Amino acid sequence: xxxVPESGTSAGRAGTSAVGELPTARQALLAGLGVLFWGxxxxxxxxDRLVAPSVNVTDREPFVPAGPLEGVADALSTVxxxxxxxxxxxxxxxxxxxxxxxxxxxxxxxxxGALITVQLTVVSILCGLVIAVPLAVARVYGGPVTRWxxxxxxxxxxxxxxLAQLFVLWFGLSLGPPVRGLPGVGGPLPSAAVVVAMxxxxxxxxAYQSEYIRxxxxxxxxxxxxxxxxxGLGKLAGIRHVVLPQALRFAIPGWTNEFIYLIKxxxxxxxxxxxxxxxxxRDIGADTFRFTDIYAVIAVFYxxxxxxxxxxxxxxxxxxxxxxxx
Amino acid sequence: xxxVAVETAAILVPDLLGWVPLQTGGDWMFVWENRRFLLLGxxxxxxxxxxxxxxxxxxxxxxGAIEAYGDGRLQSVVSTVGVALRGxxxxxxxxxxxxxLPIPRQLGSIPVLDVRMSGFLAATxxxxxxxxxxxxxxxxxxxxxxxxGQLKAARSLGLSKPAAIRHVVLPQALRRSVPGFQNEFTIVLKDTSVVFAIGLAELLRRGxxxxxxxxxxxxxxxxxxxxxxxYFVLTFTTNRLLDLLDHxxxxxxxxx
Amino acid sequence: MxxxxxxxxxxxYGEELxxxxxxxxxxxxxxxxxxxxxxxxKSTLLRCVNRLAEVDNGTIRFDGEPIxxxxxxxxxxxxGMVFQDFNLFAHRTALGNVTLGLRRVRGFSKEExxxxxxxxxxxxxxxxxxxxxxxxxxxxxxxxxxxxxxLAMDPELLLFDEPTSALDPELIGEVLAxxxxxxxxxxxxxxxxxxxxxxxxxxxRLTFLEAGAIVExxxxxxxxxxxxxxxxxxxxxxxxxxx
Ligand SMILES: Nc1ncnc2c1ncn2[C@@H]1O[C@H](COP(=O)(O)OP(=O)(O)OP(=O)(O)O)[C@@H](O)[C@H]1O
Ligand SMILES: [Mg+2]
Numbered sequence: 001x002x003x004v005p006e007s008g009t010s011a012g013r014a015g016t017s018a019v020g021e022l023p024t025a026r027q028a029l030l031a032g033l034g035v036l037f038w039g040x041x042x043x044x045x046x047x048d049r050l051v052a053p054s055v056n057v058t059d060r061e062p063f064v065p066a067g068p069l070e071g072v073a074d075a076l077s078t079v080x081x082x083x084x085x086x087x088x089x090x091x092x093x094x095x096x097x098x099x100x101x102x103x104x105x106x107x108x109x110x111x112x113g114a115l116i117t118v119q120l121t122v123v124s125i126l127c128g129l130v131i132a133v134p135l136a137v138a139r140v141y142g143g144p145v146t147r148w149x150x151x152x153x154x155x156x157x158x159x160x161x162x163l164a165q166l167f168v169l170w171f172g173l174s175l176g177p178p179v180r181g182l183p184g185v186g187g188p189l190p191s192a193a194v195v196v197a198m199x200x201x202x203x204x205x206x207a208y209q210s211e212y213i214r215x216x217x218x219x220x221x222x223x224x225x226x227x228x229x230x231x232g233l234g235k236l237a238g239i240r241h242v243v244l245p246q247a248l249r250f251a252i253p254g255w256t257n258e259f260i261y262l263i264k265x266x267x268x269x270x271x272x273x274x275x276x277x278x279x280x281x282r283d284i285g286a287d288t289f290r291f292t293d294i295y296a297v298i299a300v301f302y303x304x305x306x307x308x309x310x311x312x313x314x315x316x317x318x319x320x321x322x323x324x325x326x
Numbered sequence: 327x328x329x330v331a332v333e334t335a336a337i338l339v340p341d342l343l344g345w346v347p348l349q350t351g352g353d354w355m356f357v358w359e360n361r362r363f364l365l366l367g368x369x370x371x372x373x374x375x376x377x378x379x380x381x382x383x384x385x386x387x388x389x390g391a392i393e394a395y396g397d398g399r400l401q402s403v404v405s406t407v408g409v410a411l412r413g414x415x416x417x418x419x420x421x422x423x424x425x426x427l428p429i430p431r432q433l434g435s436i437p438v439l440d441v442r443m444s445g446f447l448a449a450t451x452x453x454x455x456x457x458x459x460x461x462x463x464x465x466x467x468x469x470x471x472x473x474x475g476q477l478k479a480a481r482s483l484g485l486s487k488p489a490a491i492r493h494v495v496l497p498q499a500l501r502r503s504v505p506g507f508q509n510e511f512t513i514v515l516k517d518t519s520v521v522f523a524i525g526l527a528e529l530l531r532r533g534x535x536x537x538x539x540x541x542x543x544x545x546x547x548x549x550x551x552x553x554x555x556x557y558f559v560l561t562f563t564t565n566r567l568l569d570l571l572d573h574x575x576x577x578x579x580x581x582x
Numbered sequence: 583m584x585x586x587x588x589x590x591x592x593x594x595y596g597e598e599l600x601x602x603x604x605x606x607x608x609x610x611x612x613x614x615x616x617x618x619x620x621x622x623x624k625s626t627l628l629r630c631v632n633r634l635a636e637v638d639n640g641t642i643r644f645d646g647e648p649i650x651x652x653x654x655x656x657x658x659x660x661x662g663m664v665f666q667d668f669n670l671f672a673h674r675t676a677l678g679n680v681t682l683g684l685r686r687v688r689g690f691s692k693e694e695x696x697x698x699x700x701x702x703x704x705x706x707x708x709x710x711x712x713x714x715x716x717x718x719x720x721x722x723x724x725x726x727x728x729x730x731x732x733l734a735m736d737p738e739l740l741l742f743d744e745p746t747s748a749l750d751p752e753l754i755g756e757v758l759a760x761x762x763x764x765x766x767x768x769x770x771x772x773x774x775x776x777x778x779x780x781x782x783x784x785x786x787r788l789t790f791l792e793a794g795a796i797v798e799x800x801x802x803x804x805x806x807x808x809x810x811x812x813x814x815x816x817x818x819x820x821x822x823x824x825x
Contacts, residue, residue, distance in 0.1 A: 221672075230658055232687040
């Protein structure tokens, strides 16, 4: 494609996104923070793997010492107590510094959890997509039996909670032990619980993704497939080369929503023992008895993931935009 | 600590089991014998859903109107809070509200249902505020779809802007909101299961309590399938009921 | 040398009779124009030829073979179709619209396909628009891409379904010019069009279809000057009166 698509061809279609738009002034600031966040994560992950792979997660040192933050927090709370009732706002500030110090001290462990969160989300959304496309095609173009089967699958999955689905796989079917026996699991591949969580998220998100793709497929003009068939392409080839490339572009906003949902719902893997971000926070909370503070810290992590993903997907949508489509 | 107990059980249980295929008769009997226990959990789930969706509606509608019509600081605050609520996992919101809010623990329990009031309030706030953030998006969209013309026409009759919004725009916007609201309703219904994290005795937690009873590990799959079926029936009926509502409103207006 | 033969072709949509015992023959290198009121079954007749619609009764022979006996995809390769609303592949450039069939149906290599597509597009006067997307082209340019896309498959017969009806009047000429050129080069064409000038000067046969049945068929000039059926006379005078 040698033609540069006019920018803004898709800008009018922001619609209701899963997160929504922040006021513009804040967006620039957040873009900077987003780069910083991902930069730190990538350096941290590489460092822990290349430089100090043998050190236990909890023994790893953060790149930035937490001491100064604690010092400020201590000083502020002394001032706050001295001022009595007037000191309350300063007390809050002291809390903010304490929380930041707690976060910094645990950054290596949180980064490790964040890595699993990212793996869970990316692997599951992509595997889910691989299932969702044929599922959606079956819904729209299939015969009565395939159509009904695909419908039953999506409705059953979408009609029950994700956490219950994870429980079916983990407690009900006890997928842990057999998965643990698979070659590579726990070695080059992630641990058994992570793999089971990926299976669950893949199944779950395939149903939701197929809904977005299905409605995008029905949005493609029927004349497109007719024209494809008229030059001698078979039905599947016509769908593959003519209908899907257009439908998948239509589906990007919905697909972004699903991606963002999955980032957030990946936290439910904690309940089947996966040491991702939320579970790391829970462990840190149990060690320090500072649940609220550490949960506030990871809320910021998730927000950073969600907002950067939304921005990246908007960029991707603009990059893949074609004049006249959308 | 409750959370630690969950964790230990979660690690131990599957190891004790090995591969457990679907069992016959006896385990379904076990589910049947505990039907009252599970139905009470279903009642908690429904109560929690209604309270959260209701709270979400009460806050989400004005928030949506502010996002559509407001200007300056108020709108900026509403949309920023909205982004924060929509960008944080529901489980994190629930535990944050549970541990972070100064809800007195001595509030006692809801009778019969055996649910701690403090946990129920925290869960309702978390689910309700998050739902408000999503519902505001639905309402903002439908309010904007009603269009400027309607507002101008109403104002030209001498109605003040708030009155015009309230009496002319909102009634039309609400009708168009049913499908979006339907989606949000079922999301809340399914997400009440995440309250598992703070040990509230809703449906999923009760199922978990049943199959982690000593000697009952054989019935795990039956219990989970039974509660999944209950969730499915709940989402299915919710969808059908709201379809009826949509249908009921669609006829007089013509434009959906 | 008959290329296309209809023999008692009947087609229903539900209860509605859309084609009523249609029979005619079209020789190689001949151009046939079909006219008729809206809903008379013109599009359906064309779609039966490349099996986008299936007939209920009667047979259609293409090159002597009943079309039911050949593979539908192979038949469609040999029978090109040009649509009223173009149906260009919206996600592909002009060049991409033409290469798709070359690559996926005829098995050309990427380079061969680009080269051939470029030539086809130059042929219809679009050498400068190779990389434009459909949305960036005028109606007349779109329809010429549609023709190039069909020609690239080396069809033996081209079907045109009101190729100029969706065009602004000033753009119709450029599409008719391309069609005229094709006719001069000996392409066999079956055209539904209400461009009577084209019918009179280019077509070898003119068919008037009404309620799914052929009312009259013959030399275009004769149908205009000496129609045998009152219905034909009435319809033609109404058409010419409009212009
Ligand atoms: N896919 C279909 N399903 C059901 N009925 C159809 C279908 N396609 C065409 N018809 C009906 O068949 C009849 C003939 O349609 P057709 O499109 O062949 O007419 P036409 O002569 O091309 O009309 P126009 O000039 O409006 O294009 C019409 O009554 C139409 O409603
Ligand atoms: Mg037609």
